Amino acid sequence: MQIEIWSDVICPWCYIGKRRFEQALAQCGQRKDIDIIWRSFELDPNAPQQHPGTLNELLARKYGVSAQQAAEMNARVSGVAQQVGLEYRLANARPGNTLAAHRVLHFAAARQQGELALERIMHAYFCESLPVGDHAALAQLAPQFGIAENEVLTMLASNDYRAEVRADESRAAELGITGVPFFVFDGKTGISGAQPVEAFTEILKQA
Structure with missing residues (x-):
């Protein structure tokens, strides 16, 4: 079974959905026949590299x-995140353009470290106040998923992996995906949103 998951690293529901999906996988057993592919999706492709002010002000x-x-909205989302073991610190979040982060994810995926990189970047943004659009900040995380800082900085200074991000987004447009997270099972069944664990478990059992 192939499972494609479109997400953005600054989407709070994407990280929650990731955790719920992982819980469903654990309940079904870590099946070796499942191929998970994480796809890029930018919620705001025109965002500045780093937004001024706080996330509350932006929202x-x-x-x-x-x-x-806006603060109350973030508090509600943080409460849901806490239920899946995530300690969001959205009041201190530093949103910005996510193209660089998605390019880093493709770079890591090419080295079989994509999922580890995604987890690390998402956790850093939601829980550690990572300035998500900052190239140096992204590079500083890289050794934690097996890539040297200077390699990431060199890659980001080039045009590498821009085409891969755009290809993911073009595919999302073809499928009519307008929001994330979005899960596609074997290219046929689509599920939108951070569904309950049971919803993911049901589909996995049917496969």
Whole structure:
């Protein structure tokens, strides 16, 4: 079975969905016939490298709500994240353009370290205040998934892996994917959103 998962590293529901999916896999046993492919999706391709201000302020502008309402939204999401063992610190999150992060993920995947890199970058953004658009900050994480800092900086200074990110996004558009996380099982069955563990378990058992 091939499972493709479109996500963005700054999407709080993507990290929650990742954890729930992992729990479903564990419940079904780590089947060797499952091939998981993580695909790139940018929620805001036109975002600046680093947004000024806080995530609460950004969400308030985006959705036309007060900073207090945005903080309450983040608190609710953080509560859900806590249920799957994630300690979000969204008040300190440093959002920005995620193209560089997705390029790093493709770079890591080419070295069979893609899933480890995804986990590390997501955790750093949501729980450790990683400035997600900062090339140097991304490079500093690289040794934790088996790649030297200077290799990541050299890659990001080139055009490498831009085409791979765009190919993932083009495929998402072809499939009509407009939000993430989005899971596609064997190119046929699609599931949108951070579904309950039981929903993932049901599909995995049917395969």
